[in-house]
Amino acid sequence: MPELPEVETIRKEITPVITGRCLSRISGFRPTLDPEDLHRGADVQGKCVSGTSRHGKYLYAGLGAGCGLVIHFGMTGDLRFLGPGDEDPPYCRAQIVFKDGSRLAFTDPRRFGRIVSSRGLKEFIAAKGLGPDALVLTRTNVREMVRASRRGVKLLLLDQHRVAGIGNIYADEILFQSRIHPLRETRTVSVKEADSLHKAILSVLKTAVRLSADMDRYPSGWLIPRRAPGRTCPACGGEVSRVMIAGRYSYFCPSCQQ
DNA sequence: CTCCATGTTTAGAA
DNA sequence: CTTCTAAACATGGA
Numbered sequence: 457m458p459e460l461p462e463v464e465t466i467r468k469e470i471t472p473v474i475t476g477r478c479l480s481r482i483s484g485f486r487p488t489l490d491p492e493d494l495h496r497g498a499d500v501q502g503k504c505v506s507g508t509s510r511h512g513k514y515l516y517a518g519l520g521a522g523c524g525l526v527i528h529f530g531m532t533g534d535l536r537f538l539g540p541g542d543e544d545p546p547y548c549r550a551q552i553v554f555k556d557g558s559r560l561a562f563t564d565p566r567r568f569g570r571i572v573s574s575r576g577l578k579e580f581i582a583a584k585g586l587g588p589d590a591l592v593l594t595r596t597n598v599r600e601m602v603r604a605s606r607r608g609v610k611l612l613l614l615d616q617h618r619v620a621g622i623g624n625i626y627a628d629e630i631l632f633q634s635r636i637h638p639l640r641e642t643r644t645v646s647v648k649e650a651d652s653l654h655k656a657i658l659s660v661l662k663t664a665v666r667l668s669a670d671m672d673r674y675p676s677g678w679l680i681p682r683r684a685p686g687r688t689c690p691a692c693g694g695e696v697s698r699v700m701i702a703g704r705y706s707y708f709c710p711s712c713q714q
Numbered sequence: 715c716t717c718c719a720t721g722t723t724t725a726g727a728a
Numbered sequence: 729c730t731t732c733t734a735a736a737c738a739t740g741g742a
Contacts (some may be wrong), residue, residue, distance in 0.1 A: 458720045487737080513721080531721055532739085547739095566739050568721060607731060616722085625720050669720095703734065704719085 458529040460590055460621030461664035462600055463513050466535050468668075471508045473537045474517065475581040477554040478504040482571075482713025487569045489566060498523040509577055510590050512620025516577040523573070525552070526580050530568025536561045545701065581620075584612035590621035598665060602642045609653075609655050610638035622657070625680060626664065628707050630656045632679040637713045638706040639699065683707045 457466060463710040473486040482494065488574060494500070499507055503519035510516065527535070536545050540557030550562040551573055562571060574580040588597060602609075612618055622630065631638050633656040636649060645653070667673045674680050677690050685697050689709035697704045 462720070528721080530738095531719065566719085566721095566737090568737070568739095570722095605730085610730085614721095623720050702732075704721095 457534050457652065458513055458531055459623035459626050459668065459669075460510075460513060460661055461512055461626070461669040463515050463529060463589075463621075464665050465669040466529075467510050467515050467617070470535055470537055474505045474554075475560065476505060477506055477556065478502065480520070480553045480555045482552050484571065486564070488549040488562065488567060488569055493570075494573045495573065496700075497526075498572050498575045500525060503568075511577055511581050512586055512616055513623070514580070514586075514620075515645050516574075518577075522575050524576065526572050526574050526577070527562070528569070528570045530564060530566060532566040533562060533564040533569030536563060549588070553554055565678075575665060584619045585617050587618045588620065590619050590657055591665075593619060593654060593657055595651055595654045598657070599647060599650045602650045603643045603703065604642075606641055606643045607699065608639045609636055609642050609708055612642050613657075614702065621661070624704050624706070625683065626660055627679050628683060629678055632708060633660060634711050638701060638708050640714070644646075645710050679707065679709070 479500060500519055500523060500690060503523055506518040506520050508517050513528060516524050518524045538559050538561055545561055545563050547563045547565040549564045549567060552560040562569065597619045601612060605612060610627055610631060613622045613630060634653045636653060671680060682690060682696055686700060688694065689696055689712055691712050692709065694711045695711045696707050699708050
């Protein structure tokens with residue numbers, strides 16, 4: 457569950473149930489949780505959850521001032537809150553155990569997810585060099601982003617150093633709604649198109665968050681339900697195309713997107 | 715067996 | 729320096 461809307465949905469679900477609980481211990485194995493990494497960023501021993509926040513695809517669980525856990529979900533990560541007697545869920549790779557015996561389980565079949573400690577989300581963002589969160593992107597941000605490089609637009613959207621939170625699936629939706637071809641060079645994108653790109657970024661991500669990232673509930677006019685070979689464009693009825701970009705498939709409508 | 719999968723990092727080539 | 733590709737990571741499902 458790994459792009460911005462999925463992470464935000466997980467955040468909203470777990471925040472009320474973990475806030476105020478105090479850590480007893482954290483267990484897990486590499487590579488999900490490297491014991492050395494966990495203790496290098498900040499001392500999390502015995503701290504209590506003060507709240508959560510998010511930047512791009514990273515979830516931050518604050519443990520008081522100057523300390524917290526940063527969780528990245530990779531491709532298949534998820535969190536489940538469990539009571540003291542509950543069984544470990546399948547693919548459980550790490551657990552944050554609280555003093556009252558309840559716990560937060562990190563499940564991740566593919567093991568690309570990571571949990572590390574940090575002195576703060578701001579510090580983490582700076583260390584990683586992450587761009588602004590996609591939900592707070594301004595029109596000016598997008599205009600400048602588009603002007604500053606000469607790569608394909610899709611690659612720009614996927615670059616977490618430019619804008620944080622957009623992944624392969626939502627990038628396709630955003631480009632479909634802005635009617636821009638994924639391989640268009642950003643420098644050829646007009647100001648008008650940059651503005652429609654900006655509008656689509658916010659609209660797609662906000663709608664997805666509002667629908668709790670439940671793809672079954674996404675509007676029928678969206679491309680996401682048609683992201684498969686041989687499917688038809690919800691706008692023109694033509695067949696959707698796919699092209700390999702950066703080693704992964706991009707789906708788009710060749711007649712609607714130029 | 716083969717292909718594909720919501721991500722990130724890194725090495726190497728233009 | 730910039731940009732892009734392929735591979736690696738690790739695993740499961742079709």
